[in-house]
């Protein structure tokens with residue numbers, strides 16, 4: 262049981278939220294020109310890191326807004342949550358790499 | 360013209376036990392409003408349509424007697440109103456140009472009062488309703504059991520309101536009734 266900070270509502274219990282996978286995957290623009298391999302890459306392939314991960318979250322039982330989180334996939338540590346339009350907070354210990 | 364009595368999912372059911380009183384409110388007109396609540400257009404519309412101002416902190420509500428305005432999200436508010444919801448919704452769409460939907464029959468409202476209220480709420484909600492954290496005038500969308508609810512604090516005594524979806528009303532009511540026996 263842990264607490265997640267919704268950028269709109271503040272600290273709330275994790276059971277109000279759901280996670281929807283990796284964030285910052287832009288939808289391709291020239292979709293008519295894409296090969297099956299490129300579509301497969303876009304739809305199915307994810308970085309799946311053991312470590313810090315940027316992911317999309319939804320505050321289902323709360324304000325029903327989408328936001329992003331930077332979370333460690335092993336320790337479950339939430340480094341930061343941020344609005345879709347916000348700049349990406351840096352990954353800890355990597356000299357500000359985002 | 361007298362308004363006809365409009366059905367609610369629990370038919371005005373009540374719970375009256377030691378330390379807890381629960382009653383379903385009568386049918387309440389509700390309108391969901393979308394828009395940029397920092398804009399003067401929205402502020403003007405709220406003033407002319409409801410006599411209210413758009414300044415509202417997150418997770419707060421304000422009432423002027425005839426209408427109550429709840430914060431639901433940065434660009435979303437909910438009103439309970441004595442006015443005709445369809446008229447408000449269409450005038451909002453005309454004046455502001457963003458969405459307004461009559462959601463009167465989307466949910467019902469339970470009024471909970473008595474010293475056991477907080478214990479009953481925390482038995483199903485993962486939300487801190489301690490008086491230092493959840494004060495009069497605050498509201499929160501959260502969870503009660505498996506039902507999404509809009510919880511609001513109306514008086515120190517305390518008096519809470521729980522808005523719950525029509526199809527979850529019986530579930531939430533039954534949950535409260537059973538919990539009331541052992542909190």
Ligand SMILES: [Zn+2]
Pocket residue numbers: 267268269270271320323324325326
């Ligand atoms: Zn939220």
